[in-house]
Amino acid sequence: MTDRIGGLPDRIRVGIVGYGNLGRGVETSIGLNPDLELVGVFSRRDPASVETLRPETPVYALDDIASFADRVDVLVLCGGSKSDLPEQTPLLAKQFTVVDSFDTHAKVPEHFAAVDAAAQAGDNVAIISTGWDPGLFSLNRLFGEAILPQGETYTFWGRGLSQGHSDALRRIAGVAGAVQYTLPSETAIERVRAGENPELSTREKHVRECFVVLEDGADAEAIREEIVTMPDYFEPYDTNVHFISADELARDHAGMPHGGFVIRSGETSPGVSQTIEYRLALDSNPEFTSSVLVAYARAAARLAARGERGALTPFDVAPGLLSPKSPEQLRAELL
């Protein structure tokens, strides 16, 4: 399985599509990975209006991206899952090897099918739903279940700000700004830790708290109703909506912490209990998600270079491909 990665330049050339928190995180992360080279940011905005964290980062119009086909090994797609990625990932997978962090769990099969068709047609690789949930948390759910088939898996999030859900709030007409925090239910966590293997409904496990700034003249009650009934995002949870001022939003809600854990608890024989626990404690959710995207960008470029085609998820990617180290180094240093 060694020496199969050929056809790549010395440094993998990466493009960033979309320049919000995630795009900025990818820009920073590429700077920490000497085997990667940033070709530039591709934006729907006027390139002259985009201020990058690093002044040397080139910014191009997204409309011109086709002309970069020979200058980019992999694109990291940094749009939102609600409306950007369902369009952009299939569109760009026809022309480029891409990675995204599509995070609407219920729509993964649909997104996968659309991206797979595009990537197959374009002879490219597309890794979707990297990031940490879906992504790293999904991997831990899979490992837990495969190793301890007789048991239960629990995922808890927070307390943390959810990018995808905040994004969904901000897209509602009449909303000027918003953040959403997810809180795990303390009661639920205690029952899991006590080894009760409880049946917990979605509603029992987490609460969603929304802090929303209204545009002038917006109808607060209509917006509250639109939020709490939004399918997949808010409808399955107890959701509290707080209306605050723009000043309060800027003052009290500037950080983007997150975290959570996946616990698999099971028995390998009667009375013999085994527990696997995976936890993330993140100062910045977008910077962490970006770091995961960048590791999967490396894997995507390598898979494309060795002739793989079509859509993949983290389930399909051998972990060694995420590391800049050679298989020999990995075995000697990390196994």
Place this chain on the structure above:
Amino acid sequence: MTDRIGGLPDRIRVGIVGYGNLGRGVETSIGLNPDLELVGVFSRRDPASVETLRPETPVYALDDIASFADRVDVLVLCGGSKSDLPEQTPLLAKQFTVVDSFDTHAKVPEHFAAVDAAAQAGDNVAIISTGWDPGLFSLNRLFGEAILPQGETYTFWGRGLSQGHSDALRRIAGVAGAVQYTLPSETAIERVRAGENPELSTREKHVRECFVVLEDGADAEAIREEIVTMPDYFEPYDTNVHFISADELARDHAGMPHGGFVIRSGETSPGVSQTIEYRLALDSNPEFTSSVLVAYARAAARLAARGERGALTPFDVAPGLLSPKSPEQLRAELL
């Protein structure tokens, strides 16, 4: 990436080589996985003398294993890393697809090379060093480093009984029975949790405690010296050796708990700290290791059926291959 697993019977046919704690654990684990079928146990002992946990499990002489080439899809090798696996894995990889849990970290490159040559020659797949360390812990070291390139990784074990190290003790001439517990240093853990990113020597992180029953007439001091100077296993640690009676061993040291954690702590930008923590709390180390071996046996049989060849480690195996579920199911249920 779907529909690539062909050429396997409805149930994957598994053979167990070696019938100690690990072999018994594999026998039990196969019973929890309906897509796997146990062909039998292969032992160096007289088959009539081997009492299996399930009376219906057939036992065969290891010498006759060649005649099972068409009746076994994958062998799970359950010998010890000190002397069994370095011989058995290359030998059997010439004839069968195999998995082992070789756990002498320092000798992994050597073992990999020998197994790879044999598996390539025999046109088979061999996944080495599954289990949890090496294995699951190695994977978490790799993910941590790939995602947070600027940071430190810490692995702590215990308090737990180490199979490999107990096995090494038992092989010393004059030792009638023995167990070895690994204890993490509380001071070291506290420094890591406080975010100090300390430099810790092997000796500062863990202590090894050995409880040894001597054979009649054995020289206690010579055996103590042989233990504490044993390379890789005990020499790099502060090792305490306690001599106890056979009755004490049976009464106080029958359980086989273990566990530990891998922590990666790093910064994605100045002052922005991110922490990934992976923990195992195991009532039975061999039963858990066996469960990991069995999941990788499934992966090995699938990789062999799709035409892969040679030695692999968990770094080379796409996680989805560990699960009995189809890629479609995994995406819909776990992503």
